[in-house]
Amino acid sequence: MRKYRTIKTLKRKNYKSNQDHKTFLEKSVIRCCTLITLGTVMITLSSCSENTPSEDSVKPTPTVTEIEATPTVTELEATTPISKTSFKLNTVVSITLYDSQDESIIDEAFQLCDYYENLLSRTKKESEIYKLNEEGHNSYTISDETKELLTAGFHYSQLSNGAFDLTLEPLTSLWNFGTKEARLPSQEEIEEALTHIGYQYLKIDGNTVTFDKEGMGVDLGAIAKGYIADKMKEFLISKGVNSAIINLGGNILCVGDKPDGSAFLVGIQKPFKDRNETIAVMEIRDLSVVSSGIYERFFTVDGKNYHHILNPATGYPYENDLTSVTIISKDSVDGDALSTTCFALGLEEGMKLINSLPDTYAVFITSDYELHYSDGFIENIKIVE
16 A cells, blocks of 8 residues: 655644734734635635634734834735625635725626526526526537536546546435535435436537436536636736635635735644644645535434535445545646545545646545645645644
């Protein structure tokens, strides 16, 4: 069995509160450390000048930079990031701009997020995916954007030999993770759902999609947030933003680095622990960080946990000794798909896949809380001790 680089878990300390931070500003001290906590449910951002913790923030001791002269109000405004948060995509979404004070840019980015959610959601009746799932057995014409994401999902389904399968909708609808209707289906229900699953029965011909089996459906939940994050980043750059964080609850996409040239800090939440605990903190510049894990969405029946990453071969959640997989990549759509794909493949096969891909890195966390790094991770991604 191949040996991987591992590291024991680390526990981080707390940030100062927002009130403390204001006090520091009065004393001519500006905090210049950004930390984003990457949990698989939600990620929280603490900006360069606003270290305001929330329920999900990871809080290491920040670096303090002394400013010799007391900054004026104008200088503070010029260096203070602006941030907005909204509930979208069934999670908390936030955008923080570091080199712009134009709030309308964030508002437009949120509108773009709404546009793609209304296009790609499997539950919104007006979406193309909902209509495709209703009419795909008779063929259905989709937009170029939906085709782009379906094609990406199909690619990763092929790449994993079906361990990642974009036609999992009959199963995901049955389990209903993340809703009040979440439940443990009967064996008979699962066996019936499995007869309607198989990416190889999905045909994409130009913009026309056809299901070759009755009862099939597409669920892009394992890849859509990454795709949307990439589109939002493109939009921000088109507006002249070169330093920002896009946070789609489990997906972090860094636009450039901080205005002073330093990296953003992204912390991976320790599985099943308080969200103020990290298991690793990384320096990230202009990259995507995405995690998938068994503590994201799950419920317990008779003492057994059932998580949302379902095996299309059995209909039940994967059981492979992994608790999470975090992917660092250029594009968030790839990180989103690969975090689920590699979790589904398990440590050995998932590591082989990541090591075969250029400029893509991963950290696998096993049930013993050991971190297993892919080739090149340590050399290219700085771990902050």
